[in-house]
Amino acid sequence: MQISQYLINEHRECDNLFAKAEAAAAKGDFALTKEEFLKFADETLLHFKKEEEEFFPKFEEITGSSDGPTMVMKYEHDQVRGLFGKMAQAIENENKDTFLSLAESLMILLQQHNMKEEQMLYAMADRVLSPDAKEELIQKMQETKL
Amino acid sequence: MFNNSGLSMEQAPPIKVVLRFFLTGSVFGIIAGIMLFFSNDINNIYSAQTLIITHTLTLGVMASFMFGALFQMLPVLAGVHIKAPVKLSIRINYALIFGTLFLLLAFYNGAVINYIFAMALLGFALFATSYIMVRQLLKIKHSASSKGMLLSLLTLSLVAIFGIIMLLERLGIPIWLNYLHLKEIHFSFGVFGWIAMLIISVSFQVIEMFYVTPPYPKIYAKYMPLALFLLLLLNILSAFFAPKLMHFIQTAAVLAVAVHAVLTLMRLKQKKRAVTDATILFWALAMVSYLIFTATCIANLFITVPPLLTASFFALFALGTVFAMVYKIVPFLVWFHLNAQGYFDAPMMHEIASAKYARINLYLFSSLLILVIFTSFSKFFCQLVSIILIISFFMLFYMMYRGWHKYLYVLKNGKKFEFNMPNL
Numbered sequence: 001m002q003i004s005q006y007l008i009n010e011h012r013e014c015d016n017l018f019a020k021a022e023a024a025a026a027k028g029d030f031a032l033t034k035e036e037f038l039k040f041a042d043e044t045l046l047h048f049k050k051e052e053e054e055f056f057p058k059f060e061e062i063t064g065s066s067d068g069p070t071m072v073m074k075y076e077h078d079q080v081r082g083l084f085g086k087m088a089q090a091i092e093n094e095n096k097d098t099f100l101s102l103a104e105s106l107m108i109l110l111q112q113h114n115m116k117e118e119q120m121l122y123a124m125a126d127r128v129l130s131p132d133a134k135e136e137l138i139q140k141m142q143e144t145k146l
Numbered sequence: 147m148f149n150n151s152g153l154s155m156e157q158a159p160p161i162k163v164v165l166r167f168f169l170t171g172s173v174f175g176i177i178a179g180i181m182l183f184f185s186n187d188i189n190n191i192y193s194a195q196t197l198i199i200t201h202t203l204t205l206g207v208m209a210s211f212m213f214g215a216l217f218q219m220l221p222v223l224a225g226v227h228i229k230a231p232v233k234l235s236i237r238i239n240y241a242l243i244f245g246t247l248f249l250l251l252a253f254y255n256g257a258v259i260n261y262i263f264a265m266a267l268l269g270f271a272l273f274a275t276s277y278i279m280v281r282q283l284l285k286i287k288h289s290a291s292s293k294g295m296l297l298s299l300l301t302l303s304l305v306a307i308f309g310i311i312m313l314l315e316r317l318g319i320p321i322w323l324n325y326l327h328l329k330e331i332h333f334s335f336g337v338f339g340w341i342a343m344l345i346i347s348v349s350f351q352v353i354e355m356f357y358v359t360p361p362y363p364k365i366y367a368k369y370m371p372l373a374l375f376l377l378l379l380l381n382i383l384s385a386f387f388a389p390k391l392m393h394f395i396q397t398a399a400v401l402a403v404a405v406h407a408v409l410t411l412m413r414l415k416q417k418k419r420a421v422t423d424a425t426i427l428f429w430a431l432a433m434v435s436y437l438i439f440t441a442t443c444i445a446n447l448f449i450t451v452p453p454l455l456t457a458s459f460f461a462l463f464a465l466g467t468v469f470a471m472v473y474k475i476v477p478f479l480v481w482f483h484l485n486a487q488g489y490f491d492a493p494m495m496h497e498i499a500s501a502k503y504a505r506i507n508l509y510l511f512s513s514l515l516i517l518v519i520f521t522s523f524s525k526f527f528c529q530l531v532s533i534i535l536i537i538s539f540f541m542l543f544y545m546m547y548r549g550w551h552k553y554l555y556v557l558k559n560g561k562k563f564e565f566n567m568p569n570l
Contacts, residue, residue, distance in 0.1 A: 019420065022419055022420060079485065079486070097496055101494040101496035107358070108356065108478050111355040111358075115223060115355065119289060
């Protein structure tokens with residue numbers, strides 16, 4: 001399996017979970033929003049952990065740089081984490097407008113971030129890593145727990 | 147290694163780069179509406195009034211919005227590095243504003259000096275933008291979207307070249323080419339090559355990203371911009387060697403873009419996000435307008451369709467896309483830039499453009515879809531359309547102005563936390 005295939009699948013899964021949380025909020029069902037949002041946030045945070053603990057170090061090894069693109073990606077992960085906190089607060093306050101507005105910002109931020117990862121980092125990892133190295137990396141990511 | 151692979155992690159340019167162009171475009175939109183209100187010869191495609199309003203919309207409005215969007219999208223989504231974007235955007239913005247104004251004056255009074263200033267300033271604005279962006283785009287590994295942007299920027303140069311040749315002819319300099327054919331080429335490159343191709347390229351990127359839709363079919367996205375570009379080149383050849391074919395080639399270009407409109411509507415229908423905001427409906431409205439434009443072009447093969455009607459639907463396609471993009475991008479950028487600088491109280495997107503405000507603008511704009519049908523037959527409807535256009539652009543302008551105002555307010559008064567920013 002290619003690195004890109006594995007990680008892009010996770011992006012898409014997060015998109016699906018996000019859409020469910022947003023749909024619940026749009027209906028004003030905050031119990032369901034909380035449930036769906038937690039699933040989405042957990043899945044996204046696990047994905048970030050896999051990247052930060054396994055994929056980015058490997059990428060930095062390939063490029064010989066730890067203050068380049070991976071640093072920007074980690075910074076963007078932090079921006080997303082910050083938004084998660086605000087969205088959780090909006091759910092607690094049952095503030096639909098705030099939640100949907102934050103969700104909109106989050107979605108653009110995440111999609112922009114995902115696009116950069118998919119077109120640049122993952123594509124490069126696919127090209128450069130040997131099949132064995134890819135298998136090993138994917139296995140490590142599969143074993144990562146939140 | 148990172149750079150050698152054509153990759154770049156450049157972040158967004160300062161917000162004022164984009165807003166400068168967007169605010170300019172809105173002001174020209176209001177000006178176009180005012181001119182339309184007082185026009186009395188808009189049905190005549192050869193009249194000075196038609197020429198003036200058309201170029202206010204294509205240069206003043208569309209080029210401004212499209213340049214702003216390119217300054218934002220190329221670094222962020224295509225990984226293109228644009229050097230000193232603030233300085234460059236100021237120069238291009240002023241050259242575009244004054245070049246357009248001189249051109250409109252030249253069309254109005256025919257003064258040679260106005261033509262000369264128009265050619266110099268617009269030549270600079272269009273060629274500089276095209277050259278700088280194309281040069282950088284040639285360095286990157288392409289997605290379907292960036293390839294389309296590259297081709298549309300190349301087309302922009304051709305539009306400018308043919309436009310300048312026509313202006314020279316107006317100044318009495320012999321050009322040894324059939325003026326009507328030149329006009330056809332200038333028109334088709336501008337409409338299908340520059341405007342439609344850029345909208346297509348942008349939609350490859352943003353429809354999936356903003357609304358979580360299935361992607362456009364891979365092969366289609368890969369070859370569509372190139373196929374459209376080749377059709378337009380063929381159009382030039384046919385102008386010289388087989389003028390009778392031009393009509394067929396242009397019809398093929400119309401239909402090619404119609405395929406895109408259908409695919410976009412299908413994607414919007416398949417979106418995973420449950421929320422249908424005003425921007426999705428602006429996109430849908432734009433695509434429906436294009437399909438009606440296509441129908442009028444096809445009908446024109448058999449019966450005489452008023453040119454104003456056909457042109458109006460194309461304008462709604464282009465302007466609808468602009469409204470869709472701006473209502474999404476500007477509130478996001480205000481929040482994004484402040485949040486990225488660590489401001490706690492960065493205004494959220496709905497504080498810049500509330501769902502209700504955007505919807506009112508959408509409903510106003512949607513009414514044009516019906517009203518433009520009557521503009522060819524009634525001065526009253528033409529004036530009604532112009533009033534709605536003025537209000538719509540004013541609402542867009544006001545939303546951006548408020549966003550900019552809030553941005554400056556938070557910069558001055560907002561609470562900020564420091565955190566380790568990567569060295570971008």
